[in-house]
Amino acid sequence: MNRVVLRGELRLLIRDPAVQVALFVLLAALAAAVAQGLLRHDRLLTDLAERLYEDAARLEAVKWQAIRLKEQGGEISPFRDPRNADVVGRRLGVQHPMLPPTALGSLSVGQSDLHAAWQLVSLDPPDRLLAEGEFAHPRQLAIGRFDVSFVVVYLAPLLLLGLLAVNPAREREEGMLPMLALQSGRLDAWLGLRSALRFGLVAVPILLAGAGVVLWHGESGYEAVGEDPAAAQTGLRYLLWALQVVVYLTFWTTLGAWVGTLPLDTVRTALTLAGAWLMVVVLLPAVANVSLELRHPQPSRIEYVDAMRAATDAARAEGSAVLAQYLEDHPEMAGEDVDFDDFFAQRLLVQERVQDALQPLSERFEQQRQARSRQVAALRLLSPAMLAMDGLADAAGTGEARQQDFQRQVQAQHETWREFFMPRVLTGEAFLDHDAIPGFERTEESASSLLARAAIPLLLPTLLATFFTTLALRRSRRLHKVVAGR
Amino acid sequence: MMKRLIAKEWLELRRDGSFWMLLVILALLAVGAVLGAAEQARVQHEAWHAASAGERERWLQQEDKHPHSAAHYGLYAFRPAAPLAFFEPGLHPYLPVTVWLEAHRQNEALYRPAQDAGSAGRFGQLTPATIVTALLPLLVVLLAAPAIAGERERGTLRLLMAQGVAPGRWVLGKALALSVLLLLLLLPLWLLATAVLMFAAAETDALLRWLGTGVVVSLYLGGFLLICLLVSACCRTVRGALLILLGLWALGTLVAPRIVMEWAEWRHPTPTSLAFRQAIADDLGATAELDAMLAQRTAALLKEHEVERTSDLPVNLDGIRLQVGEEHGYAVFDEHFGRLHDGFLAQESLLQRFGLIAPYLAVTSATTALAGTDLLHYRHFFDSAEQYRRTIQALMNDYITRHPEQDGQRLSAGADLWATVPEFSYEGLRVSNALLSQASALTVLVLWFLVPGLGLLRVAPRLAP
Numbered sequence: 001m002n003r004v005v006l007r008g009e010l011r012l013l014i015r016d017p018a019v020q021v022a023l024f025v026l027l028a029a030l031a032a033a034v035a036q037g038l039l040r041h042d043r044l045l046t047d048l049a050e051r052l053y054e055d056a057a058r059l060e061a062v063k064w065q066a067i068r069l070k071e072q073g074g075e076i077s078p079f080r081d082p083r084n085a086d087v088v089g090r091r092l093g094v095q096h097p098m099l100p101p102t103a104l105g106s107l108s109v110g111q112s113d114l115h116a117a118w119q120l121v122s123l124d125p126p127d128r129l130l131a132e133g134e135f136a137h138p139r140q141l142a143i144g145r146f147d148v149s150f151v152v153v154y155l156a157p158l159l160l161l162g163l164l165a166v167n168p169a170r171e172r173e174e175g176m177l178p179m180l181a182l183q184s185g186r187l188d189a190w191l192g193l194r195s196a197l198r199f200g201l202v203a204v205p206i207l208l209a210g211a212g213v214v215l216w217h218g219e220s221g222y223e224a225v226g227e228d229p230a231a232a233q234t235g236l237r238y239l240l241w242a243l244q245v246v247v248y249l250t251f252w253t254t255l256g257a258w259v260g261t262l263p264l265d266t267v268r269t270a271l272t273l274a275g276a277w278l279m280v281v282v283l284l285p286a287v288a289n290v291s292l293e294l295r296h297p298q299p300s301r302i303e304y305v306d307a308m309r310a311a312t313d314a315a316r317a318e319g320s321a322v323l324a325q326y327l328e329d330h331p332e333m334a335g336e337d338v339d340f341d342d343f344f345a346q347r348l349l350v351q352e353r354v355q356d357a358l359q360p361l362s363e364r365f366e367q368q369r370q371a372r373s374r375q376v377a378a379l380r381l382l383s384p385a386m387l388a389m390d391g392l393a394d395a396a397g398t399g400e401a402r403q404q405d406f407q408r409q410v411q412a413q414h415e416t417w418r419e420f421f422m423p424r425v426l427t428g429e430a431f432l433d434h435d436a437i438p439g440f441e442r443t444e445e446s447a448s449s450l451l452a453r454a455a456i457p458l459l460l461p462t463l464l465a466t467f468f469t470t471l472a473l474r475r476s477r478r479l480h481k482v483v484a485g486r
Numbered sequence: 487m488m489k490r491l492i493a494k495e496w497l498e499l500r501r502d503g504s505f506w507m508l509l510v511i512l513a514l515l516a517v518g519a520v521l522g523a524a525e526q527a528r529v530q531h532e533a534w535h536a537a538s539a540g541e542r543e544r545w546l547q548q549e550d551k552h553p554h555s556a557a558h559y560g561l562y563a564f565r566p567a568a569p570l571a572f573f574e575p576g577l578h579p580y581l582p583v584t585v586w587l588e589a590h591r592q593n594e595a596l597y598r599p600a601q602d603a604g605s606a607g608r609f610g611q612l613t614p615a616t617i618v619t620a621l622l623p624l625l626v627v628l629l630a631a632p633a634i635a636g637e638r639e640r641g642t643l644r645l646l647m648a649q650g651v652a653p654g655r656w657v658l659g660k661a662l663a664l665s666v667l668l669l670l671l672l673l674p675l676w677l678l679a680t681a682v683l684m685f686a687a688a689e690t691d692a693l694l695r696w697l698g699t700g701v702v703v704s705l706y707l708g709g710f711l712l713i714c715l716l717v718s719a720c721c722r723t724v725r726g727a728l729l730i731l732l733g734l735w736a737l738g739t740l741v742a743p744r745i746v747m748e749w750a751e752w753r754h755p756t757p758t759s760l761a762f763r764q765a766i767a768d769d770l771g772a773t774a775e776l777d778a779m780l781a782q783r784t785a786a787l788l789k790e791h792e793v794e795r796t797s798d799l800p801v802n803l804d805g806i807r808l809q810v811g812e813e814h815g816y817a818v819f820d821e822h823f824g825r826l827h828d829g830f831l832a833q834e835s836l837l838q839r840f841g842l843i844a845p846y847l848a849v850t851s852a853t854t855a856l857a858g859t860d861l862l863h864y865r866h867f868f869d870s871a872e873q874y875r876r877t878i879q880a881l882m883n884d885y886i887t888r889h890p891e892q893d894g895q896r897l898s899a900g901a902d903l904w905a906t907v908p909e910f911s912y913e914g915l916r917v918s919n920a921l922l923s924q925a926s927a928l929t930v931l932v933l934w935f936l937v938p939g940l941g942l943l944r945v946a947p948r949l950a951p
Binding site: 029032036039043044047050051054096110111114115116118128131132133134135136137138139140141143144145146150154155158266267270271274275278282283285286287288289290292293294297298299300301302303304305306309310313317369372373376379380385386389390393399400 | 541725748
């Protein structure tokens with residue numbers, strides 16, 4: 001194929017009104033999505049930084065108040081006493097572990113509008129604290145966000161298909177194909193070039209928008225919460241995000257190119273492609289969800305709360321016996337100072353007993369949730385759109401996996417917190433170890449786990465793209481023989 | 487003529503493979519969605535009933551204790567499932583299922599089902615209402631796009647006109663024929679859903695809501711059909727009509743709702759949970775107002791009982807302090823939760839008005855309101871639960887106030903006091919409240935039906951062959 005054909009194609013592409021409209025729609029959608037993302041990112045960073053400052057300032061103030069009370073004495077309610085370990089661990093010294101947004105966080109909202117980017121660690125029961133989510137209008141959660149992922153998964157394929165398939169069908173109808181076959185030398189190469197140009201037209205602005213956002217944000221999320229920016233793996237995340245975009249759009253390009261070679265008129269071509277888009281983006285995910293609800297319904301939180309309350313009652317009914325039992329099990333705690341009627345000690349131990357009683361229920365709940373997650377992972381293979389949505393969110397650090405990883409680390413911090421405060425609450429001694437309160441140090445997910453999760457969302461569309469490319473090549477070669485008479 | 491038109495349309499449909507494929511897919515999805523949702527609603531209702539009864543039982547069977555301990559023990563109020571939630575779960579997956587009612591704090595409600603659902607739930611949630619309002623319009627596009635443009639493209643329109651057929655009557659006939667077909671398609675789904683509703687022994691209010699939903703959906707689908715015919719009448723080719731209508735569908739159903747929602751959020755920003763909780767903590771921590779309220783109440787008591795020292799008061803000041811503390815909190819919570827919910831409702835109101843651009847927003851807003859699965863109904867539940875919490879606090883604190891501690895003996899109350907707290911029996915909003923809240927959406931839907939109808943009436947007599 002010679003340069004003349006390439007130049008001609010480029011000229012046609014630039015002058016085609018359909019291309020101009022598609023490009024305008026794409027750029028406008030990207031601009032809107034990026035602007036929304038930047039605003040959300042900035043607001044989140046401001047809140048996280050403020051919270052971080054508040055936590056540190058409050059703990060410092062509590063420490064000095066405790067020292068002052070120790071040295072100078074004074075009246076204070078036991079429920080506000082900064083020398084009371086329970087009060088510090090439950091209220092005054094509470095901690096807010098944070099999940100920093102990555103540089104790509106604003107490109108794919110993922111699950112980040114549902115789960116909060118922070119959690120509360122205190123002596124209160126962790127299951128309730130971990131359930132607290134982010135605020136958003138529930139209709140917005142139901143409808144979904146207008147982010148760059150939405151543009152990639154829903155809009156870009158529509159634009160690509162509109163550009164790819166209707167033109168060859170029209171050219172065939174208008175008898176242009178034989179001429180093109182003669183001019184370009186090989187029809188398959190001409191179709192490949194045409195598809196690649198249109199793919200580039202859609203993919204390049206998206207990739208550039210992504211790169212721009214990454215450069216703009218940098219590692220500001222990590223810096224805002226005081227984490228090591230080197231852990232952000234921004235380069236790898238962008239690479240995976242960009243690969244996901246490329247692979248997903250390649251799948252649509254090859255599908256569109258193949259349908260364009262089928263012996264269909266323009267209406268049938270348009271309908272077939274619209275049907276394919278509808279199937280992949282709307283119907284198959286819907287089928288997956290119906291099947292999920294029928295086979296793995298969500299475990300009931302109402303039943304969970306009911307069981308939790310019953311367990312709380314049972315533990316409370318035992319009253320101070322719970323403390324005696326605990327000290328029998330943990331003789332190292334049974335110092336001379338233990339007060340069996342101490343309100344704070346009893347409350348904490350009742351809470352412990354409730355958590356123990358709830359353990360089987362929590363485990364069952366978690367097992368049900370994980371079984372459902374496995375089913376979700378299997379069902380998303382039904383649709384490249386579902387895979388792409390998950391893949392983009394995962395790469396952006398707003399997917400379910402990073403959130404779950406954060407929750408697990410917060411859960412572990414709850415355990416550390418409890419282990420730190422429990423002996424101090426039980427002995428009831430004046431608490432002055434404010435500097436020794438265990439801090440939260442989050443570990444970012446490893447590159448290998450990121451890569452492992454990205455494998456399937458990248459692989460399946462690639463296989464499908466290869467399949468459609470083979471079909472398209474075979475059809476276009478046959479078409480070449482027919483129209484060029486060779 | 488109408489009979490012949492319907493027969494002709496039916497014959498054409500019988501020959502259309504893609505129509506049947508889409509119809510079978512939609513029918514299977516619809517049956518699966520209705521049965522799945524009905525079973526889910528039944529399980530949820532049983533869990534709700536058991537948990538609510540359990541809470542009441544636990545409250546009544548508390549041991550003897552200080553009333554303030556009982557206030558801290560508190561109660562969980564569970565959000566009941568709406569009777570039409572099986573058809574339109576609406577916002578329920580994104581709304582918390584329970585709220586803990588305890589002393590001192592108006593807690594945020596907990597446990598949104600979507601938080602446990604994983605990422606799949608966020609992508610392609612399929613409900614019977616979604617099938618009717620989002621997917622069925624696609625079938626309407628397939629049916630109606632070729633209705634006039636196809637006849638024009640094939641040249642049969644010219645023939646019909648040459649035979650003296652009045653174009654206005656012919657287009658009306660087409661519209662009626664397609665409406666009948668659409669009704670026939672909807673009927674099985676409607677009957678199945680009605681059977682589910684009757685099986686659940688729905689009350690009159692629920693039946694009225696169901697009827698209202700039928701009207702709203704009919705207006706929406708009718709409007710969609712009229713727009714499709716209008717576009718078909720104006721386009722020279724079926725290809726053009728299809729491209730325009732599919733584009734309109736994608737824009738109105740997928741793109742515009744998200745853009746409008748983002749814009750509504752930008753106009754009425756939602757605070758982050760972090761900022762919200764900090765603001766409440768700051769206001770609750772500002773005790774100057776609380777101290778002033780307490781001083782004022784104490785002064786009033788001293789005056790009322792004509793004594794000079796609080797120790798001479800015949801009441802327990804702890805109860806007064808607790809109640810004043812609660813009232814100070816009420817003002818703070820009302821302000822912050824009120825502002826949060828008002829912001830959400832302002833966003834919702836914008837959505838309804840933008841229904842003119844994307845009527846999908848108007849129809850989903852109306853169906854969720856009629857199903858009782860919208861924000862207004864949730865807020866009513868949340869506010870009712872809070873009122874109930876305040877009733878409990880007032881009863882407990884009043885008891886403490888009326889029982890001054892004697893000889894250093896810690897105050898204790900028992901079953902008699904617990905029984906004075908009425909059971910939390912939530913009375914939901916009536917259908918009239920739902921309809922009133924949807925005035926903008928309903929107006930938009932009526933316009934959505936009338937404007938293309940008038941347009942078609944104007945275009946049809948001047949139809950070009």
